[in-house]
Amino acid sequence: MGAIPLNKRLVPPTGEDRIAAEFQIPYRQYLDASASLVAEPPEFARNPGIMISLYRAMTLSRIFDAKAIALQRTGQLGTYPSSAGQEAIGVGYASAMQAVDAMTTTYREQPAQLWRGVTLVELLRFWGGDERGSDFSVPREDFPVAVPIASQAPHAVGIATAFKLRREPRVAVCALGDGASSKGDFYESINLAGVWQLPVVFIVINNGWAISLPREKQTATETLAQKAIAGGIPGIQIDGNDIIAAHQVCSEAITRARSGGGATVVEAVTYRMGDHTTADDASRYRREELVSAAWKLDPLARLRNYLANRQWWSKTDEEQLIAECREKVEAAVAEYMKLPPPSPADMFDYLFETLPPALQWQRKQFTGG
Ligand SMILES: Cc1ncc(C[n+]2csc(CCOP(=O)(O)OP(=O)(O)O)c2C)c(N)n1
Ligand SMILES: [Mg+2]
Structure with missing residues (x-):
């Protein structure tokens, strides 16, 4: 028994009714699962230097992620939430931000944090149970990760209010999950963001799951992006595994927010490839076929194929990058191991x-x- 489509649940207008409101939710994708362009791409997608830098960041994040899980399994790190599969949207919105902007985020945003300048050692420190890992050396005004679901949404609204009152051309970017988009904090935040026309962008990372609760049992709305409409702000859904769409749509939203145009909700459709955290075993509630189907949409492979198809990336480049990332991660692990434990x-x-x-x-x- 599938969900009843939204249009069937709407009250059909009778002859006496006029239409009180209408809305549409756009969907953006440039690069499909086979790495083919399905729409005219923005300028940056034609620039090998930019595209390779995005790919490098996504790869570092993926390699770090695997190492973090191995460290947890061997008792050297605390509970860790994998970001595997979500690298395109993370790197996409972070690379659309300026250094002066501020990010409030959930616990699965290592790809974005790394782009913002949070170090590998800081990430290891935090997930190793040492709060000093949240004292970021570079993005000083980015918030520590929020483990309470959606609490970072009102924080972003507060930051954006301060930016607006001080007339600073800065934007608050809040990343939160599909599950978080069901919380009152989220609805209250989009409401204020709309009525106060705040420079804030909400990135709803729809990875299909809130621990063991699938997206279709989370909410009856057809998209999560349309929740924006209730706050009087635009919402857009994107292919969250398409780095071009992720960077472009987030850039448009952030630029609009910076220039006084108000808030946006961007729903990025992606997939949580791993367990919820290392304390979870998703095989108890999720069929393996779903995961293998999702791997076919892997954002990293998609971008690699895009680069390779244009002769911008070779097998040797790939091998060198992997070796380089492993070296960086191993060096960070060695440094982390030497740190005295917190009291x-x-x-x-x-x-x-x-x-x-x-x-x-x-x-x-x-x-x-
Ligand atoms: C306020 C609050 N309620 C419940 C939890 C328990 N909890 C931890 S993760 C999670 C699911 C969140 O799902 P989603 O927002 O989709 O993020 P994802 O884990 O998929 O990245 C829940 C309910 C919590 N951390 N905080
Ligand atoms: Mg989720």
Whole structure:
């Protein structure tokens, strides 16, 4: 039994009715699964230097991801959420931002964080349980990842409000999941973003799953992008595994926000290739065929084929890049391993300016002093 299509559920207008409102949700894709161009691409897609830099970033992220999972499996990292399969949208929106912009994000956005300048060591530190990994050396004003679902959406609205009040030409970019788009925080955020015409862009990373809950059980809307309409802002759906669409559509939305044109919701359709986190076993609720079908849409292979088809990328280039990324990741792991572990007392020390008496007691029990 499939979902009832939206148009069947709409109240059909009778002879007495006029139309109160109408909307459309555009869908953008340039590069299809076979790496063929299906629409006239924007200028940057013809530039090998730009396209290769996007590919390099996506590859580094994929290689880091595999290593992080291996580290967790061998007891050297905490619970880790894989971003495999989501590299195009992550690198796409991050590369559309300017350094002065600010990002609030969920926990699966390593591809975007790396592009923004968060280091591999900082990522390892954070996922190793050391909060100092969130003290980013480069994107100082990007927020630490939000593990509470959708709490970063109102944060982005707050940041965008500050940018607007200070008349700074800066944009807040908020990445959140399909599951997060069901939360009140999201609806409240798009509402304020619309009514205050804020410089904020919401990137809804629709990876098909909220842990074990599939997209079709998440919401009855046909697209997640159309939720924007309720906030009075535009929504667009894109092929989130197409780096050209990801970079282009996010650039358009960010540019519009920067120039006073207000907010946008971009829904990026992608797929969570891995388990929800290393603490999950997706084979218990997800058929293997779904995952193998999704691998055929792999954003990394798609971009590699696009580059190779234009003679911009050879087998040797690929081998060199993989070796280079592995070296970078291994060097970061070696540095991470040498870092002294954080003090467990830290969990008491950074939440309150003055520790409440009950926690003072706990801290004393814990540290013995
Ligand atoms: C406020 C809150 N409720 C519940 C959870 C438990 N939880 C962790 S991840 C997750 C699913 C989120 O799915 P989605 O937004 O699609 O992001 P994805 O994990 O797919 O990247 C839930 C419900 C949480 N972290 N925070
Ligand atoms: Mg999801």
